[in-house]
Structure formats: structure tokens, C-alpha cells
Amino acid sequence: MLELIARSGATATVPERYVEHFAEQLRGGLVRPSDPGYDTVRGVWNGMIDRHPGLIARCAGAADVMAAVSFAREHDLLLAVRGGGHNVSGNAVCDGGLVIDLSASRAVHVDPVGRTVLAQAGATIGDLDHETQAFGLAVPMGVVSQTGVTGLTLGGGLGWLRRRYGLSSDNLVQADVVTADGRLIVAGPEDHADLLWALRGGGGNFGVATSLTYRAHPVGPEVFFAVVLHPRSDASGALRFFRQWQATAPEEISALGVLWHAPSIDEIPAEYHGSPVVLYLALHCGSPADGERALEPLRGYGSPIADLSAAMSYLDVQQYLDADYPAHTKRYYWKSRFLGGLPDDAVDLLIGLNDAAPTPDSTLDLWQLGGAMSRVPPGDSAFGGRSAPLLLAIEANWEHARHDDACIAWVRRVYAAVEPYASGGEYVNFPGFYEDSEAVVRSTFGQNLSRLTALKRRYDPGNMFRLNHNIRPD
Template sequence: METNPLTANTKEVDSTILEEFRVGFAGSIFSSDDTEYESERQLWNKMIDKHPGLIAQCTGVHDVIQAVNFARKNKLLVAVRGGGHNVAGNAMNDGGLVIDLSHMRTVLVDPKNKTAVIEGGATWADVDRETQAFGLVCPGGVVSETGVGGLTLGGGLSWLRRKVGMSIDNIVGANMVLADGKYIHVSESENQDLFWAIKGGGGNFGIVTSFEFKLYDLGPEVMFVSCMYPRDVGEKVMKWWVQYTRQLPDEITSDCIHWSVPAHPAFPEEMHGTPVTVLAALYFGSAEEGQKVLQPFREVAEPFLDLSNIYPYGAVQQMFDPFLEKGVLNSYWKSLYVDDLSESLQKLILDRANQSPAPQSLISIRNLHGAIGKVPTEDTAFGDRSARFLVSIDTMWEDASQNDHNIQWTRDFFKELRQHSKGQVYFNFNSDMSGSDHLAKDSFGPNYEKLVAIKTKFDPHNFFRLNANIRPKG
């Protein structure tokens, strides 16, 4: 599909066309002439600096339909923004139209049936606030300002993942606006092929204006481990964690993170920048029982700093927020699934952690299996779930002059890591979408051709393509 870029200056946009768009549009439409434009185009990743022609800030489904029809009629490149937290910056574009859902954040909880209807622009903070009012949880992200839509469509890995699966495993249904402007519902009984496709197939198929999720009883308090060990015992800690996670019940979800103590008031100044290996874990159950079963995570060696405690569930969800604030850090991430962490791979990860180009960067290893691995590959678009770990290289830094160096360091590490993997990436943690055809085939595996067929059926002109793109046939 050819596109006609709008200039970022409304004076060069046909005024008649623009006025037609504004008529009946309940939300706000911003261009570079508007004082709000600069703030509205900012995303979480400081490195993303894109200048769309127009930003259409929707307030409801009617606005979304109108924006889609306007873009299609005028052959405009479209980006869809939910929480704006996607590290690749897919929520913005240059010269096109941004369909912004960030004001569509309603969360309606049905405590009796343990479900929630969540609008596409909501963040996980919105969800946690409403669901915890009833002692319920929805499996979402681990940073509360992350948007529900983008995270869910790409899979969704939470602190609950080993007990209840990924976010996509808990979708009951969804409402969508398609490339032709039609508004449809998808579920196990309606438009089943599209319902299957949005479970991991990303934003390829339309704009999800609302999801319906299953909820679970948990909280208000949970036991959470956050134990920082000195990096000089990092090898011992990681080796212990790899072995110990082989026998864990599904109620325990854990990560091993190579990081540096953040330069943040939450930590004593003399600790700032100290390299550490962090064991983090949450117990899905009573906080008191969690204290007992998570204790081994705190006794691998002498901790440098142990922040483990019983916390409100919402506080756990917000624990990493202060270190990942919007617009503060330049970010470039890569990730790969690995079947296991051999000693040689552990050594590679630790060596690269010790050579990290910036103290804000982290290498996060997520323990999977549990409920995630019990879902057959063909049941969702997501693809193969047999990997035991996800390794994520989250390179972050302040100084823009270091962009090229840090990006190259991440790519070099990724190439080394790829030798230990089948090549399946987690698209939510992937900055570089170049060569996405190859990445998509490797990642979706046996589901790829079915996804291509569904893409061809619902979006034959690739209207929605600023994503981990699945190209339609023809």
C-alpha cells in the first residue's frame, strides 16, 4: 500500500480535508501548529524522535473508526498508540497519522464473574487499581505505565505468568476496528480466526478498542523477593537459580537480573552504580506462605541489599517504575528465547554484564514454563512455548552521543546470544524491526503461514504495518 506522508505543518495539509476530519471527531487532533504537539509526540523511549503529520487523540470507538477511514481514504501511514511504552517506537511515525488511544482508559470489573473489560489505551496501573479494589488481578506487565494493548497483543509476561500464563492466555474476547473501518467482536464463538491471531500476532490485524480478560483472586498483599547480590558472586547466584528453577511449583515466578544499583534516592548514594545480580520472585498465594517458600532466594550468598518483603500487589507492579520513567533514558533492546542456560551461556551473559556500556542497562533472564508451556503451539498465534528462559538485553543510557556505541554493543551481544537459541524473539522486547520477515518466520514458526493467510484476509494492503509485521500475500 503506497502512502502519502503529511507534512508536519498543517498549513501544507489541505484545509478542506482536515476540516472534514475534525467534523464529528470528539477527541483532539494535533499538528505541529499546536502547542500540545511536542508533548503529545513524546514516547517512553527518549531515543524515539518522530514527527507525525497529525495525532488523532480518540475518546471512543467512533473516533477510532473515523481516524481509520480518514487515513485509508488519504493513503496515510498509520501508527497506533496505546501506552506509548513500546521500545521500538512503533506508536509514532514520521509524516503520517497517529491514532492515539491513550485517553481510552476505562476499566470495568465484574467481580462476580471475575472478568474485566479494559479499553485499548489503559495502562496496567489503571487495571491494577480497579481490579485490586475487589482483591483480583489481571496478568499484565511488570512496569505499571506499560499499555495494556501493545503488551497483550505481543504476548504479555507478568509476575503471574507461571501460574496463569501470558496475558494472551487470559483474553475472553475483544472489540476491534479493522482496516476497512468495520467494528467487530472476536472471541471463541465470533471471528475465531482473528481471535486466534491477536493472541500473540501483534498489532497486524486491526485496532483493539477493548479487551475482556479473566481475573484471579490475589492480594491485596503478596510476598515479593528483590534480593541484590554483589556481582562478584553473580556466577554462583545465577548457577544456583538456573538449577533451583527446575523444581519450582507454578506459583513461583522469578527472574535473574544483572544490573547496577540505580542512582535514585531510594538507595543510599554510596551504593549507586554498584554492579549487582538480582533475584526477583513473586509467590501466587498467601503472603505468609510466600515468605516460607521464597526464603531460599534470599540465602544463596550474603546479600548486598535485600528489599524482599510483603508488599501490596499494586506496589510490586510499580516497583520498577521510578527507574524507567518516560523520556529519561535512550533505550535499545534485544531478546531471545533459549531452551536452557548452559554453563557457557551463563558465562557469556555474565561477561557481557560486566562489560555493560551504561549502568542503567540490565540483562534480564525470565524463568518460563509453568502455565505458559502447557498451552500447545497451535492454540495461539504466539508460537513455540517450549523455551525455558527468555534473555532480554535492555540497554539504556542518558547521553545521546553514545547511541551508536550502545546500539552496536547490543547487536554484537545479540549475535553471540543467537548461537545459543533457535532464533525466536519476544517482539515486545525488540527495538530493531529491520528484517522483521525473517524474525517473524523464526518466531511464529509453524503458525506463520496461518498468520499470513489471516493478515491477507483482514488487511490485504498492509494498512497496519508499524509492528512486527506479517506481510499479506500478493
């Protein structure tokens, strides 16, 4: 008998012969705690997460996923689903239960004529960019290339193209999904359109996506990317300017205003290393010449301590932040809040909170929203948060376990402090450890929650897919 953890948290005992039969059904293989690769396979991006699944099904395709979902249902097992394994919460793995691990299924196929892209569920943003840029195309994705496309898309997907071409999920045209009954459903605009609607922002609540098909757009190969740093002495002016500039910037531009501490790199004068800074990051997705012109006003503000802006390849922009987010070695805890605006007292508050950041790598990121992503009517997809002009992401990033408490406390402190400026919940892809998930689900999904709940009842009445911002069937 194998002792595993059931959905309720109780112990589930499964006869060995059932486990052996299950292993034979998997083309990708079953990894058990005693197997040599177990410790590598159970690791996820966030170095804080150290979970020990009872079984890991390395799913090579839809057939493996169907077998794994059926096995989990028949034995009532706690179930985690892993795409790229990048979510800060670490819910791609679980203690004692079954993990459906798609991270090795990374094929991407581009149709350059129809401008669509099919990605297997374990593909990363880098995989997708590599294939699409070969045809001068791009799908709106996130800003760090090692992130998995599936978790990102199911939660919405915010990146450098969001204001021109919308969220990742706005560009999702079809998804193959294995639902709780072990059936594969192809959700598209004609068939199971309601499921497609729910997958566009409703998270991993409705089944296991095995592949996703996207609309792609002409982008690159070269674009203009603005990277400008302002000193702490002018943080207040620099943030106020960012607030005013971003409100009317053309939608080819998607920008971030980041409160951070300057890294010790040659491009930044040594006197600023380690001190608080305001960083502007902005991509213009048209030609480099148009981009340079359009970003002049942003670069023209004040007396920056460094302006690293340049025309560069879209692929380089997509990987620009990768080195700041190493897998496994660093520890991360992130939350977020949509903001209704950024009045002067909020600017001053954020500057003070950045001064108090527990580590220099921690950041407060103001995501400029609006443009194409805000023109999609709120009822047209599950995603909550279309109307807010800004999203604040609160990122604690650190190295040593001894800083865990201080880093988590700082994120929660910032989260509470910006309550007066909050509007419409959180971004579900920056979920902390899913604390207060019920309240977040209510505030984030708002008017879409009753429809999502009805769909959850239809596709996952037993709430198998619960390790997420859980939409409960009841």
C-alpha cells in the first residue's frame, strides 16, 4: 500500500498494483519519492518552496493527463498541476498528493499564414518567443522569459504588449483541457465557448490545459526599449511625472514604474549602488524609430542617473529581466493590488515603503494598464481588473531563509497600507500564498463570479482543481 494525501488532507492508501498500472499508462513516466530524479523534479522556481509530492506524473501529452486526472479522481487524491512551475505560491506542487507535471511538454507550432500559435502546456515564454520571432510575430506574454505560458495565460497575462494587443488570455483562441471527469474538451469560440471564457483569467480552476492556441501579431525584430533611473532625491518628482505621462502615452507603449534599489553594475555610477531609485521601463512595439520618438518625453524628464534606453531585439527585451529572477536559489513572496489612481499621498507612501524594503532586490512595480486590455468589456472574459489604470505588484525577493519573516511582513505591510487606493481586487498571478483567497476571489472576479461558480459546478463539481484562487463549486 502506498500512503498518499487525499483532497480532504486525510491519508489515502492506494494499493501498489494500482500505482504500477498507472505508471504503465504514462508515456512521460511516473516519479516516486524513491526515484533518483525526484528531488530535481519536485523543485519549483521559488527557492522557498520545499514540498514532497507522493507521486509526480510527468505528462507527455493529453493521454497521460487523462490517465492522471482519472487516477486522482478514483483515489480522491490531492492534486497539483504544474505548467512552468513559476508561480510564487509553489502550488504547482503539493505535499503527499499527485502532481500532474507538464513542464517537459514544451513544443510550439506557429502558423505564420493564419498567424496562430499552438503551445504545449509546459512551454515557457522564451520557447514561444523563439518560435514566433522566426516569423516576425509575437504573442502578448509576460516580461520574464522563463515563466510558463499556461499558468500566466490562465490568470490573465500582463506583458510588454498588453496595451497594444491585450492580455495573453485575450489572445487565447482555443484550449485543449482535460476536465475532472478525465475527458478532453476542445474549448473554442464555437464549442465550449463558456469554458474558454472561464479559462481567460479564471486560473486553473476548470481542468488541466494540455495545449493552448493563440493569435499572434507582427512585432520586431527590433523595437525601442526605455530604461531610465532616477535618484532617491527626485523619487517624488519622477513618480509624479510617470503618473502624468503614462495616462496619455500611446498604446504602442506599455510601461512599468519601479521603486527599487540600484544594483551594483558598471552602467550606474557607484555612488548610487544600493540606494533607492525610481526606474522607468517602457517598450514601444512599433518600429525602433517610432519608438525612440514616442519615448522621448519619458526620457526627457529630470536628471536621470542612468539612461540605458536603446533599440534592441524584441527577444532581448523579453529576456532583459531574466537574470534578476534566478530559479531555485532565491526566495520570493509577491502580492498585488489594482489601484484606482496614484494621488500625491500614495506616491509619498510608496517611496517610504521602498526605503523600508527588507532587501535591495525587493521592488514595488507600478504596471501601466489601459489601452487594448481595457477595451475588452469586463463580461467578455473571466479576467477581473480591466478598469483599473494601474496595478501595484509588491515583490519581496531575497536569498536567506533568515529574512523570510521580514520579507513576508513587508509585502503584507505594503498590501495593507495601499488599501485606501485599491480598486477591484488583486492580480491572481501574484497570489502570495493564497491567504484570504475567498475574499480575493470575490473582490477580483466581481460580477463574473456567479458565472464562474456555475461553470465550476459544471466542469469540476468535486473541486479537484483547488490549489489556486479557488472558485468553489458551492
